[in-house]
Amino acid sequence: MLNTFKLTPAHLFVSTLLLMSMLLTSCGFELRGVSSLSFKALNLQGATLSISRELKRNIKANDITLTGSETEADLVVKLINESSSKRIQSLSGTGVVREFELYYQVNFSTREPSNPEWGPVQTVQLRRDYSYNDDAILGKADEEARLNEDMHTDAVREIIRRLSAIQIAPK
Numbered sequence: 266m267l268n269t270f271k272l273t274p275a276h277l278f279v280s281t282l283l284l285m286s287m288l289l290t291s292c293g294f295e296l297r298g299v300s301s302l303s304f305k306a307l308n309l310q311g312a313t314l315s316i317s318r319e320l321k322r323n324i325k326a327n328d329i330t331l332t333g334s335e336t337e338a339d340l341v342v343k344l345i346n347e348s349s350s351k352r353i354q355s356l357s358g359t360g361v362v363r364e365f366e367l368y369y370q371v372n373f374s375t376r377e378p379s380n381p382e383w384g385p386v387q388t389v390q391l392r393r394d395y396s397y398n399d400d401a402i403l404g405k406a407d408e409e410a411r412l413n414e415d416m417h418t419d420a421v422r423e424i425i426r427r428l429s430a431i432q433i434a435p436k
Contacts (some may be wrong), residue, residue: 302425304339304433306330310377311344312369316417320344323421335378338363339433345386349413354394363426367409369416373424375431389423391416 309321321331332338344380347370354364369391374383393412397405 302328302329302429303431304329306332306338306340307362307428308332308335308338308341309344310341311373312346314344314347316347316371316421317344319417319421320424323425334340338378340428340431341378342377342428343374343383345372345374349416351409361399362397364394364396365409367395367412367414367416367420369420371424377433383388387427389420389427391419 295379305328307315308326309317309324309331324331329378335341337361349369352366353362354366355362366385371389371391374386376383393416395405395408395412
């Protein structure tokens, strides 16, 4: 007698899960890890911005030491300023706001401690649009706050990416 194999829902689920995990690993997907930075010590100067705390946390997460003086650092970063704004993106036919645009910008500059000249000012700009509804004022205020927070997080990531592009010769 020939045994027939019955495909049960449990077998189908396990097979689908196995297939999806194989596809996900074969596409090159990889969780975001730490950045590879060419320096081990950084001196952070300049203005205290709303992203300063998160930037310091990310720098430390990449095994970079924050130093108190330039002489101990491999790279000096100066946070210059930040700005954010909110503007009306669109109106309804009756003049009621329907969409807003949020804008965030941060400027910074870098230099090696041995060089007295700062490099060019680098600007990170981010923009987000969101719909607005007067009937959901609290929800939309929360959405705006989350979008601003996300822009700050993205700005920190972009600064870290730009720092990873800087090649410092080992001491």
